[in-house]
Amino acid sequence: MDQQSLFVCLFFLVIRRGKVTVWLTELAAPPHIEIRSSVLRWDSPRDTNVTFSVQYSTVPVGLWHSMTGCSLLHCDFPGEQFYGKVFRVRAERGTLSSVWQQSEQVHCAHIDTCAPLITLTITTDKVGLSMKHRDSSLKKEYGGHITFKPLYWKTTNPNDIQEPDDITNPLIIWGLESGKNYCFQVEYLTYNKPYGHPSLICEEIPEKSADRTFRIIISGVVTVLVLAILGCSFYFVYNYYRKIKQHLHRYLEAPLDIPDHFHKFLSSEFSEDQVDHPSSQDEEVCDFISLEQAQLEPEVVGKG
Incomplete structure (x- = not known):
C-alpha cells in the first residue's frame, strides 16, 4: 500500500471515530417545543439528570442571548419584551450537551400581552x-x-x-x-x-384658524382694558393725590372710640372674690331640709 492510500485510510478512520465519539457523548435534544400563553414549554428527553439552557434571538436570527430564571421544563417571559423572537433549548449534563432545538417565532396568538x-x-x-x-x-x-x-x-x-x-x-x-x-x-x-x-x-387637537383668531382678539381686548384701567387709576392718583392725602390724614387721626363697658370689661382683672359663692346659711338650710326628710320617712312607713 502506497503512502497516498495509507493517508486516505487514516483520514476516513479518524472521521469515523470522530462520528462515533460524538454519537457516544451527545445527549438527546428536548422534543416538542411550543409557546402558549406567554410560556415557553418543552418535553423532557429520554436522558435523566439533565438541565436545560434557553436562548433567544431576533428575526432574522442573529446574535443569541441566554435567558435565566427558567424552571425545569418551561420558561415564563414578558410577551411584549420577547414579541417576535425565536427561542432554542438544549439539554446539558456536565460537559455533555445536546443539539439546539429551535422554536417558532413568537406571534400574538402565543402571548396574552399582545396589543393592537x-x-x-x-x-x-x-x-x-x-x-x-x-x-x-x-x-x-x-x-x-x-x-x-x-x-x-x-x-x-x-x-x-x-x-x-x-x-x-x-x-x-x-x-x-x-x-x-x-x-x-x-x-x-x-x-x-x-x-x-x-x-x-x-x-x-389643534385649534382651528377661526378659534385661534378669536382667542387672540379676546386676549388683546382684555389686555387693552386692563392697561386702560391701570392708566386711568395712575392718572387720577397723580392729579388728586393731595386731596386723597388730606382725606386719609383726617381718617387716620380720628380717635378710635370704644364703648365704656367694653373698655371696662377688657381692662378689668377677675378674681375669685368676684365670683358668687353660696353662703354658709344657705348650706345650713339645705342640710336642715335633708335631715327633716330623713326623719319623716320612717313614720310614714310605720303608719302604713
Missing part, C-alpha cells in the same frame, strides 16, 4: 384612527371572532369615555374640542371578551 397597533391622523376638525394587527396569527386563530374596540375621552374628564357607534377602519372621529387633549385607546375583543393589553395614545 394604532396610528392617528389629526386635523383641526377630525381624527383618523387606524388599527391593525401586529401579525396575522390572531386572525388565523380566531377568524372573525377577533375584533377591535376603540374608545376615546378628554384628559380633563377621564370618566366620560366615548365609544363610537359605527366602527370602521380607519375610524373617523368628529366633534372633538379643539385645543384640548384627548386619549385614544384600542383593545382586542375575542368572543366579546377583552384579550391582551390595550394600546393608548394621547394627543392635543
Whole structure:
C-alpha cells in the first residue's frame, strides 16, 4: 500500500471515530417545543439528570442571548419584551450537551400581552384612527371572532369615555374640542371578551384658524382694558393725590372710640372674690331640709 492510500485510510478512520465519539457523548435534544400563553414549554428527553439552557434571538436570527430564571421544563417571559423572537433549548449534563432545538417565532396568538397597533391622523376638525394587527396569527386563530374596540375621552374628564357607534377602519372621529387633549385607546375583543393589553395614545387637537383668531382678539381686548384701567387709576392718583392725602390724614387721626363697658370689661382683672359663692346659711338650710326628710320617712312607713 502506497503512502497516498495509507493517508486516505487514516483520514476516513479518524472521521469515523470522530462520528462515533460524538454519537457516544451527545445527549438527546428536548422534543416538542411550543409557546402558549406567554410560556415557553418543552418535553423532557429520554436522558435523566439533565438541565436545560434557553436562548433567544431576533428575526432574522442573529446574535443569541441566554435567558435565566427558567424552571425545569418551561420558561415564563414578558410577551411584549420577547414579541417576535425565536427561542432554542438544549439539554446539558456536565460537559455533555445536546443539539439546539429551535422554536417558532413568537406571534400574538402565543402571548396574552399582545396589543393592537394604532396610528392617528389629526386635523383641526377630525381624527383618523387606524388599527391593525401586529401579525396575522390572531386572525388565523380566531377568524372573525377577533375584533377591535376603540374608545376615546378628554384628559380633563377621564370618566366620560366615548365609544363610537359605527366602527370602521380607519375610524373617523368628529366633534372633538379643539385645543384640548384627548386619549385614544384600542383593545382586542375575542368572543366579546377583552384579550391582551390595550394600546393608548394621547394627543392635543389643534385649534382651528377661526378659534385661534378669536382667542387672540379676546386676549388683546382684555389686555387693552386692563392697561386702560391701570392708566386711568395712575392718572387720577397723580392729579388728586393731595386731596386723597388730606382725606386719609383726617381718617387716620380720628380717635378710635370704644364703648365704656367694653373698655371696662377688657381692662378689668377677675378674681375669685368676684365670683358668687353660696353662703354658709344657705348650706345650713339645705342640710336642715335633708335631715327633716330623713326623719319623716320612717313614720310614714310605720303608719302604713
